[in-house]
Amino acid sequence: ELAGIIKLSAYNTFSLFECRKVVTGSKSLDHGNEEYVGLDDNKYIGDLLAEFKAAKDRSKGEILHCKLSFKKRLFRESDEAITEPMFVQLSYVQLQHDYILGNYPVGREDAAQLAALQILAEIGFVSNQESSIEWTALLERYLPRQIAVTWAKRDWEMDILTCYRSMEHLSKDDSRQQLLRILRSLPYGNSVFFSVRKIEDPIGLLPGRIILGINKRG
Numbered sequence: 001e002l003a004g005i006i007k008l009s010a011y012n013t014f015s016l017f018e019c020r021k022v023v024t025g026s027k028s029l030d031h032g033n034e035e036y037v038g039l040d041d042n043k044y045i046g047d048l049l050a051e052f053k054a055a056k057d058r059s060k061g062e063i064l065h066c067k068l069s070f071k072k073r074l075f076r077e078s079d080e081a082i083t084e085p086m087f088v089q090l091s092y093v094q095l096q097h098d099y100i101l102g103n104y105p106v107g108r109e110d111a112a113q114l115a116a117l118q119i120l121a122e123i124g125f126v127s128n129q130e131s132s133i134e135w136t137a138l139l140e141r142y143l144p145r146q147i148a149v150t151w152a153k154r155d156w157e158m159d160i161l162t163c164y165r166s167m168e169h170l171s172k173d174d175s176r177q178q179l180l181r182i183l184r185s186l187p188y189g190n191s192v193f194f195s196v197r198k199i200e201d202p203i204g205l206l207p208g209r210i211i212l213g214i215n216k217r218g
Contacts, residue, residue: 075190
């Protein structure tokens, strides 16, 4: 029914997920602690909304964000052949989100190209980039934080500008498709990612943040 409302015909690999996120002050913009749980086919939306409210009431001194998210539960190699606009847009948003979170490790060259493609997908090609009010914000928005800190800001700007200008012939749709192709080819490509909740770690061997990626390879 939801797929029909948003005009998505190729919906077989999409599902509803409940997403819960605890935020405190300055961490409110951090997406890294989002917890996604696949929605049971037998669960009613009304019951879930009631659970969200009860969970918020129980949270003490914390801000709990709860939402429903409609996203892919599985990426397939055949996805690239699907050109349906809504399918491409939803796939793009999900892979872009995972990339910005740092789930796809990339080098400097790939990061600059991916940032340029995201900018092209959002605003298209503009000839006077550095005079654009949005430009600086766009540069920061489309680089994963752990990658951005590895080089000076001005170096990133020059690299991204070079890539951006070299791809001025790409349309917004072409840019989205190119970004999807690149991310699919990377390690962990075509993965669905989940944050892992640590239950016990008595001797501190586990890292602070654990992400589980699942694709056709395992």
